[in-house]
Amino acid sequence: MSEVILKGLKKVYDNKVTAVHDVNLEIKDKEFIVLVGPSGCGKSTTLRMVAGLEEISDGELYIDGRLVNDVAPKDRDIAMVFQNYALYPHMTVYDNLAYALKLRKTPKAEIKKKVLEVAEILDITQYLERKPKALSGGQRQRVAIGRAMVRDPKVFLMDEPLSNLDAKLRNQMRAEIIKLRSRIDTTFMYVTHDQTEAMTLGDRIVIMKDGYVNQIGTPQEVFNRPVNLFVAGFIGMPVMNFFDNCRLIEEGGVFHAEIRGVRFKLSDFQQKALKQNGVKPCDIVCGIRPQHVTVGEGELKATIEVSEMMGSEYNLHARCEGDEVVKLIPTVDLATDVSMGRTVSFTT
Template sequence: MAQVSLRKIVKMYEGDVQAVKGIDLEIEDHEFVVLVGPSGCGKSTTLRMIAGLEEISSGDIAIGGTVVNDIPPRDRDIAMVFQNYALYPHMSVFDNMAFGLTLRKFPKAEIKRRVDEAARILDITPLLDRKPKALSGGQRQRVAMGRAIVRDPKVFLFDEPLSNLDAKLRVQMRTEIKKVHQTVRTTTVYVTHDQVEAMTLADRVVVMNQGLIEQVGPPQELYHHPATRFVAGFIGSPAMNFLPARVENGAVHLPGGAVLPIPEARRARYAGAPGMDLLFGIRPEHLTDHRPGLPNRADITITPEVIEPMGMETLAHFHLGEARDCCARLEPTVLAEPNVPIVLSADMNNMHLLDAKSGRVL
């Protein structure tokens, strides 16, 4: 077990394409870190550089305090789980899991002990004699994880391991992965483009965009205190609403004439806001049906275009001025209808103001 340090990591591809543009990241021992971001953000490249499958153009990667830049993958003491499982098709499940140990010349009894133990943790003991083609997607992914566990490496690397599974199995395997990590406590770096996976699994989430780290933090912090517009928009589903806004006299002025007073406690924070081009950011769940009398609530009238009853909640989609694709989460009991104006209540304690130019959250 070990910590992983990335220092000013750069990855250049031929033709001066910079996939990773100098990132710094410290991953603690036993920590579960998820790299998340849209495709092409450099998250997989970063993971592959930690694994040693991609060369590092500049910077240093250290695993357990040792710089591993020039150490081949097999000597880095890492294990990796791939999106398409990458099981050896001609070997039984047992042999697949034992392969790494056999190559390292472990004694037979020790190999058997470790494979049996991993199979028990993953609940695949009855499958040990089967070939990968006789397994379902979820079982294959367990075997791939088993192959990682038996090695007892310093670091687990996961490269979008759940992307090939169907939605139901994905949720199930997500829990499984979390359970395994709570059992073995191995330092883990996990790459995904699915923010729900990132939020549910991670001790800390690293949001990447265009080869740079946008923000690092525990899931709750990223959710409630995003640092940039990108993070605010990427984390959370449906996504946060952004409305062009101005701040005057301690209130947010929205297009269409809505005026939302800023809570007392936040006034100091937005002292520099007046006169700036701003975006008012608010999550759909903080834009609810009218609840008069609650503190720090502000009224805002919208005209829903589409109403989506989800059962436990109802989503109302609307636009306000230039801001399209806005969304509010209403109680299912609220009788909202398309094209009929409705008064909503904005929870101003959970609002965000962003600099429209830089995308920074104030």
């Protein structure tokens, strides 16, 4: 069992700046949890508190049922992969992988066996005699992951491990982390600012902003049922379209959203939620995912400002009557002309 429990975790720096407010989180054994949010939201600080690299100002941290607030990082049975790889530059790949085990006075034969095993998994056996500077970014990151793996930690912490890689390599490494996860049965805590990484890797996602946890849920939950405007806007690519100054209208027990004078019937889930919460007609902000926008029909009109050809789809940036920029994703077989300056109709 390697459950991690964060109870009211708080980080206040000496200058009285609170970086993390009251984080409560239960990470199940072998769960892959991703902390995501913009820069300065406290996700890395939270991870560093779990690692023991930051002192916990308040709250309790349990790893595998043991309170570890005052336990030294090396005794927490965790391993961490850093953004900048943090490899020892003067050591070979083999020595980098073996160093933590050497410090634990592991027998040489066992170290060798473990290092070779991990190198095999990560496909870095041919680089064992090289020094880190003779490796590419992707290879270095594999070594950094390997260095964490050899220790068989209860919890695997990753702090933006793919941020230094180019887009292609990042996608490749992301897929490798997914494969790796199936091979090493342990609990993962992964920090990223990239919502795509969060969505693809996490069993559950923790979305943070300004030191507060905004929502915890599966990728589907946070995408389909965001709890607030921040989560709705942060998760999803392209980002959700928001329409200010809209009205929630109820007619014959059925809720509609009125956007620029045009009514849209809300989904069954939304109808149910609004009724359950006893919501009365009021001014609202409407959020519509670009994927739910259809061009070529409907009463809302918008002028296309930018049309981005993305290969299999277009990203359209259009300006609607109320000045909001709308992003649409039509397919390549779209019949409508999507050239700039053209006015299109759309619906949701």
